[in-house]
Amino acid sequence: MVVEDNVEALKQCDQAYEEEQKHYVPWELVGRPGNDSEILYHCYLIALEPGFSCDTMPHDILLATRSRLEFDDETLTFELDVDRGNLKIRMKYVRHIKLTSEEVLLCQKFQVTLLRLLLDHNQNKLQEALSGLNQNSQRDVFDYLLIPSTGLHENPSIDWTCVSSVLFPQENISDKHMDCCSNRVQGRYVHTVNGLICSCTLQNSLVVTPHDGIMYCTTGILDDLNSNSLLKRKRKWHGITLRFVGEPFLSGQLLFTVQNYLLGCRNQKTKGSRNAPVDLPPELCEVIMSPISSASILSFSYAPSIMHRIESFLIAGNLKRMLVDHCTQNDMIPRIKVVEAITTKNCQENLNLTPLATLGDSFLKYAVSQQLFKRHQNHNIGLLTEDRKKIISNKALCKLGCHKKIPGFIRIDRFDPKTWIIPGDNSRTYTLEKEQLSPSRTIYDRKKRMIEMKTVADVIEALIGVFLCSTSEIAALAFMEWLGIEVDSIYVPYIRPLPANPGEVVDLRFFETLLNQYSFHDASLLVEALTHGSYKRPENPRCYKRLEFLGDAVLDYLITMHLHNEHPNLSSRLLTDLRSASVNNDCYARAAIKAGLHQHILLHDSQHLKPRILAIVKNFKQSSQDSTSGWESEPVIKILADIIESLAGAIYVDSGYDKEVVFQSIKPLLEPLVTPETLKLQPGRELKELCEKENFVKKEEDGKLEVNANGAIYVCGLTAANKKTAEKIASMRILEMLKKNYDAGGSHIQPRLSCDIRQVR
Template sequence: MQSSESSGSPTNPLKRNFETMTNDASNPQQLTPYQLDVLKLGMMRNTIAHFDSGDGKTMTAVMIMKETAVSVRKQSSEKKVIISLAPTRNLVEQQFNALRENTDLMVDFYHGSKVTDIDGRKVDEWDAAVWEHETDKNRVMVMTPKILLDALRNAFLDFEMICLLVIDECHHAIGNHPYVIIMKEFYLNSVNKPRIFGMTTSLVLKKGVSSAGGCEAKISALESIFDSLVYTIQNSTELEDVRPSPSENKSFKNTKESTSDENRTSASENKSSTNIKESTSGTTKRKELHGTTPIRALSGTWGCKLDNGVDFYAYNISFISSVDVKYSSFVLLLESKIDDDVANLEMELYLVSKFVHCKVSSCVKLHLDAEQVAKGKCFQELFFNGIFAKYVPREFLLEPDQKLWASSYMYFLLPLESLDPFQISWKEIDSCVSAIEFIKKSPVLSGEEQSVDSIMTCSESTSLIHFANRSINKDDVTNVVVLAIHTGKIYSVLEVLQNETADSPFDGNTKKFPSFKSYFKQKYEINLVYPGQNMVLLKQSHRAHNLLVDFNNEGILHGKKIKAESCKVNTDRQRYYARLPPELLVILDTRIDVMKSIFLLPSLMHRLESLMLASQLREEITGHMTDIYISSSLILEAITTLRCNESFSMERLELLGDSVLKYAVSCDLYLRYPEKHEGQLSSERSRQVCNSTLYNLGISCRLQGYIRDVAFDPTRWTAPGQRPLRPCPCDHGVETLEVPVDPKYHTEEPKILTGKCCDMGHRWLGSKTISDCVEALVGAYFVDGGLTGALHCMKWFGISCELDPSRVYEAIKIASLHVYTPKLDVLQSLESKLGYEFSVKGLLLEAITHASNQEQGVGYCYERLEFLGDSVLDLLITRHLFNKHNDIDPGELTDLRSASVNNENFAYAAVRRNLHPYLQYSSGYLQTQISDYVKFVAISATDTNSLQTKKSPKALGDLVEGIAGAVLLDTKLNVEEVWRIFELLLAPIVTPEKLELPPFRELMEFCDSKGYFIKTKYISNGDVIVAELRLQLEDALLIAEGTGTTRKIARGHAALKLLSQLQNRGQGNRDGEIGTKNIKESDTTQAKITLFDVQPATDTTTANECSTEEESKSKLEIPVLKSINTKKGGPRSSLYELCRKMQWPMPILTSSEQKSKTLIEIGEGEDKRTSFNCFESHISLTIPNFGVIELVGEPRADKKSSFDSAALLMLYELQKLGKLKIG
C-alpha cells in the first residue's frame, strides 16, 4: 500500500514531516525505537501493529492521535474527528484517561452506560442532535464498536468526517463482529476513507492451534478486513528494559541476552522489525522459482581428457525376475565414489504381471583406455537413443552430438558378459560401433541406386533373409536385435512373415502409398533391392515406464491410499508390432537380454540418482561427524513430497520433526528465560518454529535445490549421450542453474504448476514445501540419530538449542525454594499415584498450583511447567505413534496425534486417574466446572451410547502437562523416564482401529467417498446457535439439527445425529453400499434411464421434513444454466455445480481406450483431428427420487476431453427430461 509520490503531488493532510517530531514537549513519555517505527508508519498508511503486553500500545495510539489532530488542525478547515474503538468498557475508559492525561485534545468516551448531562438518556437512546453536539465539542471520541455502528446506521454520524479510525484489539474482527461490519458497510463504500490504525496482542499462535499456518491465515484475514499492512517486531531486545515484569516478587533484567540472539533463528538479523505483508514466505499460496542442485557424484572430467584413459569406480547392477525372464547385468561407471549405503542397494521394480529384484553392489576400480571410452560412448548413444527416441535423425547417426555429454552428467551404463569373473561385454559394444560404421558407408541413406553386390554377396537360397549388413538363415532370426537404417530405432525380430513382401499393400493410405516399396521410396527416398523377399515382424521398443510404484497392489498416490482397481494396469492390452523389409535393418550382435534390461534402467537410475542427492545433502549437514549416522534412504524420504507419488514422502517425518522442534525450542526457552511467563514463551516459540522462519532458514542453507517435488517421468529422463525425448527449453529468463532469491521469481498465480523442471533444472516450488522439508529433515535425524542428531541438524539450519545442564540445575534450584512442608502428605500421595518420587518436591508443588492461588500470595503456578510439559508429551506421543504405526498414511497419523495430544484427552486422563483432587486453586467458578466435568465423565463411562459432549476445564489438561514438565526437569530432561510414567497414565493411547474423527469430519469423508453434498444452515437464537444439516441420498433426504454456543459445536452435534441416521440405514461407513431396490427400465433410445419405483416415505427423519413448503418449492423450481463453457473442463464444471446446487450425488465417469492400426477421425469442426487411439467415456448420474441416467460420450483424443463430451451430453439429456433449462 505504501507508494512513493512525486514532488508535484498534493500534500496529504494526514501525513507529517517526521523530522519535526521530537521526544520532549510533544512526547510525554520516551518512546522505544519500535514505537517510533510504528508511529511513523501509522502516520503514513493504514497499519496494524502487533504489541506484547507491556509494550506501550496505548501510548503509541495516543501519540498517533495527537499527531493526526495537529496535522488536521493545520491543513484542513473541514470538520474532522478522530474515533478510537475498543471492545470493552474498561479499554474505552483506559484510552480516554490516557488521552486526557497526555494530550490537550478535547476527548470523551462512549459505551452502553454513558448518559447525557442534560436529560440522563443512555447512548443508545441519543438522537442526531445529541451526536452533533458531541462531534462539535470533541476532537477525539473513544467508544465501543457497537456504539459507532448504531450511530452510523441511524445516520447520526457521518463516516466521511472521520479522519483517523483507531481500532484496539482488532483481532476480534471475525464473523459478524461490529469491527467487520463497520469496515464492510461504511469504510469500503466511503469516498474519503479515514486512515486506519489497528492494534493487537494476538497475532502469534496460541496454544491449541494445530499449525503455524493458522498464524499466517489470521494475519492475511486482518490485512484484508482493515485494508492495512501488519507490522510486528522480530527482535525484542529493545523492549527488555521498558517492559514491566510479570513477577510480583522481583524484576529480572538481562541486557546481554535476548530471545533472538545472533546465533538463533532470526531470519533477518539486521532488522528489528518487519512488514509481514511484504513476505508471504512459508505459505501454500506463494510459489517460487528455484533451481535443482547438481549431483556431484555424477560429474566427470573425462569428456575431453582421453589421452591416458580414465579411472572409474564400477558398480554392478543385476536383475532377477519373479518369473522365468532373463535380464542382462550392467555396470555403472562413475568417476567419483559414492557412499556405501547408496552403492549397495536392493529394490523392486514393478512390471505389469511380475516384479524384478534389482541389486546394486560396489565392485572394483576400473581403468578404460581412450579407445574403450570412445566405444562405450558409441554404445550408449546408439542404444539409449535407438530404444527410447521416437526418431533418430540421420545426422545424429552420422555425426553424434558431443553436447549430449555434459561434464556435470557423465557416467557409463554398459552390459556385462559375466559377473564372476567381472567382464564387460566388449563384443556387443563392438557390434554397435561396427553398425554405426556400416551405416556411415551405406548408400541407402543417400538415396543412391544400389546394386546387389554393393550390399552383399550371398547365395540366392530362399532359406536366407537378406539384412542390410549380412544374411542369416530364416530359422535364426527370432530374437535378433536389429537397428532400422531409416529411423535409427532398435527392434527385436519375432518372425519372418511368410505371405508379405515389400510389394504387399501398405497398411495406411493405399491411395498415396500402394505398397511398402513405394512408401519407402516416397517417404525416405530409399530404393529397395530385395522387394520380393519376405518381410519380418518386429517387436517395437516402447517408452520407459515408471516401475517404482506397484500399481497392482495398494500404493500411495497424491498422499492417499489407493486400491488396485483404481490404478491397475490393463494386462490384456493389445500389443502392436512393426513390419519392415529386412534389407533396412542392421543386425546388432547384442543379446535380447540387454535390450530388456535397458527398459529397467531409467527407473533404477532415477532412484539411484535420488539417493546420491540425499547422500550429498547428508554430507552437507553431518560433515565429517562419525558419531551420527543417518541413512540416505531416510534423507531421501525427508526431501520427497507427496507429488512424487512414491510409496514414501516427507509427511510422516514432517509430523515428527514438528514435535522435535517444538520440544527442543521449548526446553531452550524455558531454561534460557526463567522469568518469562508462559504467554511470552509461547509467543517466542511460535515465532521460532513458524513456517516463515523455517522457510528462511531452509533458503539460507540452499535446501530448495534438494527437494524432489514431481513424480518420476521416464520420458524426461535421459542417460548421458541421449537426446531428450521431450525437451523443455527454459523460458524463465535465468541463465544460471541456481535461481536468485528475488521477488521477481515469486508468484501467487494459481495457474502456475509446481514441480515440473525445464531443461536447466528450474522449477516452481510452493514456499511452504521448503519449511515442511526443514521439519522433515529434523525428524529424520531424530529417527536415526536421536535427540543429539536432531539438535545437530537444527544447528546446521541455524536453530541453536543448547540444553545446558547448568541451566537445568538452576531451574531445579529455583523450584526447590518453594515452601511445601504443610502439603508434604498431599505430594507423597500424588507421587504414589504417579509411580515416581520427586527429588525436588517443589517441582511437583509448582505443577499442581493453579494461577488463581497467586491471589493468595503464592508466587508461582504451573503455567511455565505446563508450557514445557505440553512439548514433551507432544514429542513422546508423536514418537510412539510414528514407531508403532509405520504402515498407515500420513493423514491418519496426523489424526491419531490430534486425537491423543489435546487438552480434552489430558483432562479426561486426569479425572480417570483421579488426579484432579490434587489441583491447588482458589476459584469457585473453576470448582464448579471441575465438579460438573467429573460427573459427566462418570455418566459417560456407563452410558456409551450417549450423544452428549462436554468441554473439559482447561485447568485439568494443564495439570497433566504441568506434571509432565515437572518430571522432565526432575529427571534432568530424561524423556524416557517421562514416557515410562505417562504411557501408563494416558493409556490406552488411541489406535487406528479405535480412532474416532470429529463427527462433521467423519460425515464429510463419508460424503466425499460417495459423491454426496451437504447443505448447512445456521440460525442464531440468543446465545445459542442452531445448525441444520441436509444430506440428500439417492432415495431419501436426511435432516438433523444441533445446538451449541458456537457454530462448530452446533454443527458437530448435528453431524453426530446424521451419522446415527446413516448407521441405522446401514450406510454409516465409507465402504457401505447404497442400495437401489425396486427399479424398472424405461424405453429410451439414446440414454439408458433406470427409474426408481418410489414408495411412500415412512421415515420421520426424511418424509416429514421433505414435506415442508420450502422443499415443495425447491422441487418445482427447475435450475437454469445460462450457458455451457465448452472449453476443456467446462462441461464437467457445469455438471458438478448443478449436482452440488441440487444435492444430487456426483456423476460417475469411466473411460475406455480404443486403439487402431489405421488413423481414425475424432471430433467435429475445428476440433476434428486424426489419431491412432481415442477415448470414450461412460457417465452415470443418479437423481434422487427419479432414477439413474446412463449414456456414452463421443470419442475424443484424450481422456479428459472424453469426460467433457459425456458431461455435455448429460446436460442436454437433463434438458430433454425437464430437469434443467439451458440458456
C-alpha cells in the first residue's frame, strides 16, 4: 500500500506539485518546416454534415498533417452546437499526397489569411501574420494544413480554385478574363476600390468596405438594383455619395463570427438579422479574396472548434498509449472516454469528467477500504479512516498523478477561439518544448499553468472510472498499481474472538428473511454488526464500527455502479444528484426503520440509546417518509444508518468478499431506489436553483439564512452544533414559506417572515 511502501515516492512528488504544471499538445500537429522541394502529407477528410437546412450550407475541409494520426476507429465522429442546430463532424483518413514547397506556401497563405480575418474581422494583423510564411522556422511550431475540399466524400481533392483566391490582390486586375461571365453579365466591368473588375470576380468573394472596416461575403450580382433603380433609393449609401450610379449592387452578408461551438449549452446565439442579405455598391468594396464562396468561408469559421476537439482526441490518444505501455489491456479503452476523463467542468463542453470521477471515486474508496480492512485486522475505525485518507485524499492522488505526468493532459479552460493559434501564423509568440513521456513516447509542452490539487485528483478518479466502464475492475486495479496504489482482491480470513452461541444473541431467522434469504455461514459476524460501542464484554470486544467502515465503501460502490449502468445517458449533474440521494445517512436510516431493524439493535450498555431510537421511530412514523424535517439533527440517525452499512460489511466478509451477494441482500431494504423521475433535490440545492431562476437574493450571514424574494424577506436562524444540518433544515423551512406565500407573478409581496432553527444536542 502507499501508506507503507510508497511514502518516498510521495515525498518526491511534493516539489513537482509546487511548480507550475505543464500543458501538453499532440506531437502529431507539431513540426519544424524546412526547405524540402516536395513534402509528403497525410490527408483526412473533415466532413461537415448539418442537421438543419439553410441558404448557406458548409463545405468539407481537408486536414493535411506530416505524421499519420492514430485513431481507434476509421472514422472520428463528434458534434458541434452551431447557431442553427447540431453540426455533425466526421473525420476519416483519405490518402497521402505530395505537395511542392510552392503549393504548401499557397495553402498556408490561404489558411492564415482566411482564419485571421475570421477571428479578427479586420486586416490590421494580417500582414504581420503573413510576414512569417517565407521564413524558415528555427523552432517547433504548429505545422498542418486546413484546405477547402471539393469532390465526393469517397474521393475528395483540394479545391485549388478556392485556395488560389488568396492570390487575388497580387494579380493584374485588368487581365481578368471575361469568358467565365454568365450571359446576363457578360463583358461587364464594375468599379471597386481595387479598380475595374470583371463582375464574375465579385459574385463569390470576401470584401471589405474601407470607410467602416466591415467585411462581407458576397453571394451574387443584383442586376435589377442600383442607385438609379425605382426602389426610391437615394444616391447616397450610409452618407457616401455614389459616383457610378448605373452599376448593379452586390448581394452579400456579414462575415461569419468565430465562436466556441463546443459548449454544452451556448448562450450567445447569432441573431438571424446578422446573416440577413445586404446590398453593397461595388465602388465601396475592396476585394480581399476571390473567388471564394460564402459556404467555404462558413466552413472555416467552424475550424478552430473542430481542431480543438481533434487536438483533445490526439492528447487523449497520447495518454492512452502511455497507459498501454504499462498494460496492453488498456488498448480496449475508447479514446472518447479518455477525452471525457481529462475534460473538466470548467471547459463547459457537452462532456466532462464528473460521471466517471463519481464512479472512480466510489471504486477507489471501496478497493482501498477492503485492502485496509484485510491488512490491519486489529485497527479501530479511527486508524482505518486515517490510513484511507492518506491514500485517497486529493493531496495524495495529486502527488501520484504529478509523478506520472498526468496534469499535462488535463483540459481545465473553456476554449477561446481568440487564443487559438493558426498553423503557419508564426507572428504569435509561443514556445513548444519537446518532452519524453517514456523512452518511446514524445509530446510537446506549450505553456505552464496552475492546476488545483482537487482537479488532478478528480482526473485520477475519472481515469479509474474509464477502466471500470470500458474494461474491468482488474484493469482499474492495474492502473491504480501503476500510479502507486497497491490493492489486491485476494481473500484473507477475518480473524477475531468468536462469541459463543450467536443464535442466542440475535434472531437469525429474522435477519435471514430481512436480508433476502441470506444465511450467515459465520453468525458471529452478524453479532459484531449489531454491537454498539458501549457494549464491553471480554467475549465480544468489537463493535460494529469496523464492519460499518467496510460496508459503507461497498454499498457506495455498488449503488454508484448500479446507477451508472441503469442510467448511462444521464447528464453528469443528474447522475451526481441520484447518487447523493441514494447514498446517505437519511436514506439508510429510513430503510432501517421501515424494515423494523431498530427492534433488533443493538447489543449495548447505554441507558439513553433505546429511548432515543424509539422517539425517532415515532417521529418518523408520524411524519411523511418523504419529509423528515428535524430528524436529521438526531445523532441516532447516524447509528441507524451505520447498522445498514455494518450489515453490508458483515455479508461481504461472510460471503468471501462477494459484492453481488451484498447487493442482492441489501437492495430490498433500500427499495424503491431513486430514479430520475422520483428524484427530489436536497433543500439547499432546491432553494439555490429557485433563487437563480426567480432572481431572488440569497445570503447567509450572522448565523442566519435569508432570502429576499422581490421585497419579501424570509429568514431562518442557523444556530446549531451541526451547521450542515441547520442549513438543510433552514432551506427546507424557507422553501415551505416561499411555496406558500410567494406569487410567481411577482404581484404578491409578503411581510417579513422568520423562524429559528436550533440543533437538538
